[in-house]
Amino acid sequence: MGALNKEQIQFINNYLDNSNVIYADIRTEMVDHVASEIEEIINNGDERNFYYIFKDYMIENKSKLLQNNKKFLKTADKKIRKALFKNLFSPAGLVTIAVFFAVLYLAFQYYSLETFKDLLFAVPLVIFLIFGLVYWIALRRYKLERFSAVERISLPLVFIFHFFVFLNNTFFGGTAEESKMLYIILTISIILSVMVALFRVTIQLAKGYQKRFKNLTVL
DSSP states (O other): OTTSOHHHHHHHHHHHHHTTOOBHHHHHHHHHHHHHHHHHHHHTTOOSOHHHHHHHHHHHHHHHHHHOOHHHHHHHHHHHHHHHHHHHTSHHHHHHHHHHHHHHHHHHHHSOHHHHHHHHHHHHHHHHHHHHHHHHHHHHHSOOOBOHHHHHHHHHHHHHHHHHHHHIIIIITTOOOHHHHHHHHHHHHHHHHHHHHHHHHHHHHHHHHIIIIITOSOO
8 A cells, every 4th residue: 555654544544433433353444445445546646635535535435334344344254264263273272272172071080970061061151251351351451442353253152162062961961971072072172262262363453453553653
């Protein structure tokens, strides 16, 4: 985006922020889109000041831009899925899966089946609550930007887990065959690791956003 300088990109970001585009990932995609559109206008020969071009562009496109944001959601979701996959299958992510698996397997060996099932129910719920609390504190205390993908992905993970527990209780009943439990433990370890990876990705996105936009203004 060579045609626009840092102050101008920051201006677009601030404008969208003040227009209630509250999620940083969506706003990032919108900033890229608007900046590219304005650069094209400039490259096509419009020699007016940036702010006049921006004003006319937003008068014509603001309503459509803010209302029809499906493509921005899709792009943001694609980025976070890619980041989650990369994080989950990184060395740290694989170690996290192995640690969860080892801890849960030892718990299965040590506790009764009913106690173990209660543990399976409690652990992801506790991790989810910790994630939610840390995220809320970061939003309030440290002014972390909100991310739509993070807020929409975390809750379905919990539902997926509890649905899996429901299937476990329904189809496996009171049996505790080790082959079946190993499969269950592995699946739950992956789900828990996805939650941890989601936390890591949130921090990475926040840092990347801060670096890209908050420090853009030329002094």
